[in-house]
Amino acid sequence: MRDSKLTELRFDPEKFLPHLLGQASAVGERDFLRVLRDDFGLSRTQWQIIANLGFSGSMTATEICNRSGVEKTKISRAVAVLEDDSLLTRNRSKVDRRCEYLTLTPKGDALFVVVGERAIEADQALRARIGALRARELESALRALIRKPDQPRR
Numbered sequence: 024m025r026d027s028k029l030t031e032l033r034f035d036p037e038k039f040l041p042h043l044l045g046q047a048s049a050v051g052e053r054d055f056l057r058v059l060r061d062d063f064g065l066s067r068t069q070w071q072i073i074a075n076l077g078f079s080g081s082m083t084a085t086e087i088c089n090r091s092g093v094e095k096t097k098i099s100r101a102v103a104v105l106e107d108d109s110l111l112t113r114n115r116s117k118v119d120r121r122c123e124y125l126t127l128t129p130k131g132d133a134l135f136v137v138v139g140e141r142a143i144e145a146d147q148a149l150r151a152r153i154g155a156l157r158a159r160e161l162e163s164a165l166r167a168l169i170r171k172p173d174q175p176r177r
Contacts, residue, residue, distance in 0.1 A: 044168075055145040063138055068093055068101040070138065073127065076111065077135030081124040110134060 036042050052067070059065040065073070071091040075082060084098050091098075102125060105111045110131035116122040127135060150158035 051149055055142065058141055058145070059138070062141075063134065065138070066101060068097050069105055072098065072101055072105060072125070073110065073131060073135050073138065074142070076125055076127045077132065077139065081114070081126045083122055083124060087125070105131070 056067055059067065059070050063070075068091075071093060072087055075087050075090055084095060084102060087093070088095050088098050102111065102113070106113060109128055111125050111127050113123045113125055116124060153161065
């Protein structure tokens with residue numbers, strides 16, 4: 024161990040929660056991201072858009088940003104690619120012309136079903152790896168970290 028002010032305080036990066044969360048996220052997503060890219064030609068952001076629209080129906084890009092935590096510019100670029108690939112459509116709001124609703128096309132819906140099945144398999148494999156009780160506890164802990172301080176518990 025290095026001799027420094029931080030080591031005197033006993034800071035250990037291997038016990039630093041943000042570091043552990045990042046590592047766990049990378050391990051948890053690694054194989055699924057490979058499936059997205061190699062089998063379906065999708066990026067993580069493209070899949071997040073498809074998953075949100077497939078689950079919830081029409082949404083705005085801002086709503087997807089809020090749910091996924093992805094920056095609006097990344098969402099906008101991914102939406103353009105998905106639209107070019109005929110996986111989603113944009114529809115202007117009749118109430119607010121500045122607002123566009125994104126909706127999956129039938130081709131996008133079909134992709135959601137197929138990739139969603141693979142996502143379920145990946146989720147089940149991770150849950151099996153740590154056991155049902157730990158998986159429920161982890162999900163609860165992660166939701167608590169994600170929740171804004173003024174939001175009620177779900």
